[in-house]
Amino acid sequence: MDTSLSAQLNMIIPAYRMHTQIFMNALDGISExxxxxxxEGRTNHVAWMAGNFVNTRYGLAGVLGINEKDPFDELFFQGKALDTQVTYPxxxxxxxxxxxxxxxxxxALLKITDARLKEEVPLHMNISFFPETLLNFIGMCIGRxxxxxxxIGLMRRILDYPGMKYEVNEQLKY
Known part of the structure; x- marks a missing residue:
């Protein structure tokens, strides 16, 4: 297992890697x-959910100082509502x-120090019990x-696909 410079992130690193696996497993076999x-015209579709997931990773990248922009940011930034008039990727x-x-x-997560995790990340949520720090932002992304x-797993079943498997692809090292 890869180890972070921050002991605090040693709980996050396995979750991040497992989400990589679950994301790919959840999408496995779903047709375009x-x-x-x-x-019933009331839910988001899987493409929107997947796009929002990917956008979350791009958002985390931005906060970590990685200069990469989601090419579909305008469709998904901050969980932007599904627009039925838009063609999704x-x-x-x-x-x-x-x-x-x-x-x-x-x-980047492996290289973060404990000191950096304390840095403020202004989210403007104004929640008294939620310090707006890099650590908490990373935690919010993992929760999202x-x-x-x-x-996506629920939509698999609704769309009559088999339940998601928890198989691990050892080739995915992230």
Missing amino acids: EDALKRI TLSELKANFHKISPVVYD EDYLCGQ
């Missing part, structure tokens, strides 16, 4: 056509962006990824 289906495009940004963020993978 099914990725755009909504339930394909799962293939989103997976390519995911595999581009994820290892870069992973490497959990949520989105769960949503």
